[in-house]
Amino acid sequence: MTETMEAVVGAGEFAVRAHRLTVGGAAVPFRQSPHGGARMKPLYLVIHYTAGLSATSAMNWFLDPRARASAHLVIGRQGAATQLMGFDRACWHAGQSAWKGLDGLNGHSIGIEIVNAGKLAKGPGGRWQTWTGEAIPDSEVVVARHRNEAVEAGWHAYTREQIAAVVEIGSALHTTYGFRDVLGHEDIAPRRKVDPGPAFPLRSVAARILGRA
Numbered sequence: 001m002t003e004t005m006e007a008v009v010g011a012g013e014f015a016v017r018a019h020r021l022t023v024g025g026a027a028v029p030f031r032q033s034p035h036g037g038a039r040m041k042p043l044y045l046v047i048h049y050t051a052g053l054s055a056t057s058a059m060n061w062f063l064d065p066r067a068r069a070s071a072h073l074v075i076g077r078q079g080a081a082t083q084l085m086g087f088d089r090a091c092w093h094a095g096q097s098a099w100k101g102l103d104g105l106n107g108h109s110i111g112i113e114i115v116n117a118g119k120l121a122k123g124p125g126g127r128w129q130t131w132t133g134e135a136i137p138d139s140e141v142v143v144a145r146h147r148n149e150a151v152e153a154g155w156h157a158y159t160r161e162q163i164a165a166v167v168e169i170g171s172a173l174h175t176t177y178g179f180r181d182v183l184g185h186e187d188i189a190p191r192r193k194v195d196p197g198p199a200f201p202l203r204s205v206a207a208r209i210l211g212r213a
């Protein structure tokens, strides 16, 4: 990550215009996902990880008709955002889910997918690896216990640029839509999902987003 990109992210230049995310006045890259499209009033922001290492492979999957899943935004490892659905349209990121009397959060929330390998396993020689067997250096691993689980595990670290991007973009979205809260997929589908997991500072990110409107 270059100083220049960090300056752009830190400058808080994100805004929402006609349900599209802009940075410095220009729309971020947009690729229309086929997964969703019904009109929707966003009440919540929901955070996910992709369980992968590449924004390109995540987006190719979310645009694939077989996926039956997508998100409004994908945030790459360097913090770059791509939008896949207008923010006034439902997108299939939550699946079976519930929160405070609402059933099916796809109809009530904007979803952000952050490129992150998620929960890791110990491979040969005790080295951390992803569920597909790709090695992750110790410097990118957070060992922590998920609040919905009993024992510690390894989790792929999020980058500083990703956290900054989620705060800045979430704040711009909150200014436009007035979220009730910022949640993790693990909050709204706790028996099925563990993302974004303990490596993501969800409560502090939520406080920063909701405190800025």
Ligand SMILES: [Zn+2]
Pocket (backbone or CB within 6 Å): 047, 048, 049, 093, 185, 193, 195
């Ligand atoms: Zn998820």
